[in-house]
Amino acid sequence: MDSKRHELGGRELFQAQSHLYKHIFSYISSMYLKCAVELGIPDILHDHGGQHITLPELVSALKYNPPKLVAYAAYCACWFREDGHGHGHITTPFESAHGLNFLDYGEQNPEFNTLFGQAMASDSQMANLVVKDCKPIFDGLNSLVDVGGTGSFSRILSKEFPHMKCTVFNLLHVAANSPDTTNNLNFIGGNMFQYIPSADAFLFKLVFHAYGDEDCVKILKKCREAISSKSDNQGEGKAIIIDIVIDEKEYEQELTEAKLFFDMLMMVVESERERNEKEWEKIFLEFGFSHYKITPLFGLRSLIEVSPYTEILNCYAS
Numbered sequence: 001m002d003s004k005r006h007e008l009g010g011r012e013l014f015q016a017q018s019h020l021y022k023h024i025f026s027y028i029s030s031m032y033l034k035c036a037v038e039l040g041i042p043d044i045l046h047d048h049g050g051q052h053i054t055l056p057e058l059v060s061a062l063k064y065n066p067p068k069l070v071a072y073a074a075y076c077a078c079w080f081r082e083d084g085h086g087h088g089h090i091t092t093p094f095e096s097a098h099g100l101n102f103l104d105y106g107e108q109n110p111e112f113n114t115l116f117g118q119a120m121a122s123d124s125q126m127a128n129l130v131v132k133d134c135k136p137i138f139d140g141l142n143s144l145v146d147v148g149g150t151g152s153f154s155r156i157l158s159k160e161f162p163h164m165k166c167t168v169f170n171l172l173h174v175a176a177n178s179p180d181t182t183n184n185l186n187f188i189g190g191n192m193f194q195y196i197p198s199a200d201a202f203l204f205k206l207v208f209h210a211y212g213d214e215d216c217v218k219i220l221k222k223c224r225e226a227i228s229s230k231s232d233n234q235g236e237g238k239a240i241i242i243d244i245v246i247d248e249k250e251y252e253q254e255l256t257e258a259k260l261f262f263d264m265l266m267m268v269v270e271s272e273r274e275r276n277e278k279e280w281e282k283i284f285l286e287f288g289f290s291h292y293k294i295t296p297l298f299g300l301r302s303l304i305e306v307s308p309y310t311e312i313l314n315c316y317a318s
């Protein structure tokens with residue numbers, strides 16, 4: 001298996017990963033079709049005379065009682081998102097099923113927490129395939145905080161860039177399970193909405209897709225505070241975001257489909273969504289910054305560089 005892995009290039013392996021994800025999550029299509037039928041959505045559309053229907057109009061036409069509605073409407077709402085902001089803040093189907101939100105559920109169920117951590121770590125192992133192509137992004141950085149990291153990605157980075165001090169920052173109960181530290185790799189527990197340790201750069205892998213725009217801006221502001229507290233680093237700071245960018249290229253239909261399944265998954269688990277480039281840009285603009293660069297490096301995921309922080313600092317200088 002290992003020798004086969006080396007025969008294949010990163011591109012093929014990321015394609016294979018997208019293919020697998022698509023099949024793993026393809027049950028979502030039939031689930032939301034079932035939900036739509038059970039909710040009577042085809043009849044509602046028919047009764048509406050085939051006219052455009054808004055999400056509130058659709059919801060008020062549904063005949064189900066609220067608890068059932070919450071779970072079903074969340075599944076179906078994505079069909080009717082008019083501007084990519086249709087999810088709203090509702091109890092998530094995950095919460096209806098488990099009585100706790102995703103993070104609290106993880107905190108109270110160590111077995112699940114470990115399993116989720118392992119899944120994330122194995123996903124991050126794929127970074128091994130491309131980290132050499134990313135050299136210019138990390139070269140010259142003295143320190144990096146992997147915000148919401150589980151250690152796997154940072155371990156790869158710390159080996160590839162031995163002069164860069166890597167700090168994995170995650171919630172206390174996650175950091176408590178952290179593997180061994182090394183010379184240039186350590187783990188800190190905390191809440192990114194309250195504090196982010198100081199560094200030259202901040203990595204966010206699969207973090208922002210679980211949050212609404214307002215929260216993403218709050219997190220970026222915490223990065224700004226972390227960089228500004230070290231005046232000698234001003235101008236060097238940047239955010240490196242690894243997440244899905246939905247771009248719907250016709251020739252990448254399978255990739256887009258897999259990305260849209262993740263979009264559904266985020267809605268069920270967090271009431272959030274995957275973003276297209278315009279939606280990412282909106283966050284950066286809200287943060288007062290228009291310069292960003294998107295590189296589709298990781299199969300389903302892209303790497304978005306937002307830099308330099310000096311410009312951001314100037315915007316918030318008052």
Ligand SMILES: C[S@@+](CC[C@H](N)C(=O)[O-])C[C@H]1O[C@@H](n2cnc3c(N)ncnc32)[C@H](O)[C@@H]1O
Pocket residue numbers: 103120121123124147148149150152153169170171174190191192193204205206207
């Ligand atoms: C989808 S996982 C991504 C993990 C890792 N970055 C990766 O890609 O392998 C999101 C992570 O963010 C962490 N997280 C969520 N809220 C956080 C907070 N307020 N402060 C720090 N970490 C947080 C979670 O514990 C979880 O490990």
